Amino acid sequence: MDKLIYTAMTGAKHTALRQDIVANNLANLSTNGFRAEMAAFRTAPLVGPGLPTRAYAVESTPGADLSVGALQQTGRELDIAVQGRGWLAVQAANGQERYTRNGHLVVNNEGVLATANGQVLLGEAGPIAIPADQQISIADEGTVTATPLTGAKNNAVVLGRLKLVNPDDQQLQRMPDGLFQLRSGQAADADRAVRIASGYLESSNVNAVDQLVQMISAARQFETNLKLIQLAQQNSQKGDQLLAQTG
Incomplete structure (x- = not known):
């Protein structure tokens, strides 16, 4: 019994x-x-x-x-969505590199590009600092460019390139904060074949x-x-x- x-x-x-x-x-x-x-x-x-x-x-x-969620157009310059496979690299609260598909970006109090949830977005050379009074654009390969809001519009400056990764699904594990990381705990290599769509957000799947x-x-x-x-x-x-x- x-x-x-x-x-x-x-x-x-x-x-x-x-x-x-x-x-x-x-x-x-x-x-x-x-x-x-x-x-x-x-x-x-x-x-x-x-x-x-x-x-x-x-x-x-x-x-x-x-599986990939649907893309929704927002028209906002700091909204980006990964097209197809791939991930955005971010810095978690403990300093480790983790991955997300949430591309709703902001400029945080420290003046660097971050997700709306507070994780610092990583570029291939580290966090990307955003100068004040600049118009930001993000190309499909992840290049972040700043253009002055006043003065000559042709003085665009490349601020960095987002770190986009595409590890095998079997290497990824979900963490309690909803982000993903490699099962090995190491940082994934950047994959320059990954493309993003600016002005779009990916919905939940x-x-x-x-x-x-x-x-x-x-x-x-x-x-x-x-x-x-x-x-x-x-x-x-x-x-x-x-x-x-x-x-």
């Missing part, structure tokens, strides 16, 4: 974790460049004395859906209908596991009653 209770209990616990993952995906339905997190159940055997027949359910996150179906399915699985726990409890009570009568 304890086998049924333990299996149902772990099933309920990890089904609740799946609901959290699906809820996070739905919450990021409108987050630019967001990649939906995938989840899967697996069975793991218990190891130890007297436990060879017991197994428990485990919810795992094997990765993320890395979350499929709302699919996620809602998964949410309903997870809720039903959770209810089923709770019913199995209740059934095991009822069976145990019945067994105790029979033993009391025969005793």
Whole structure:
């Protein structure tokens, strides 16, 4: 009887974790460049004395859906979207290099190009400083150019080139902050074949209908596991009653 209770209990616990993952995906339905997190159940055997027949359910996150989202035109000069495969390199809060598809850019308080979430955008030579009173344009290969708002318009200055990378999907892992990094922890090499579209943003690749179906399915699985726990409890009570009568 304890086998049924333990299996149902772990099933309920990890089904609740799946609901959290699906809820996070739905919450990021409108987050630019967001990649939906995938989840899967697996069975793991218990190891130890007297436990060879017991197994428990485990919810795992094997990765993320890395399919490309739709491009939406904004006309804003500091909005960029990676065309096809590739990533923008940014500096995370811990100083490590990580990768994103969210190209909604701003100039932060330090005067460098950054994402709207606060991560400093990296160029091939490091962060890109943006001078004041300049019109910024970003070419499709990632070159950032500044043109004076006053005076001669032909005095354009190249400020740097964005670091665009395109590692193999199997080398990437999602981090808790939603950014990606190489599983090795190293920085990826720049790939000059990656192209961007200026004046566009990439939408989230979350499929709302699919996620809602998964949410309903997870809720039903959770209810089923709770019913199995209740059934095991009822069976145990019945067994105790029979033993009391025969005793």
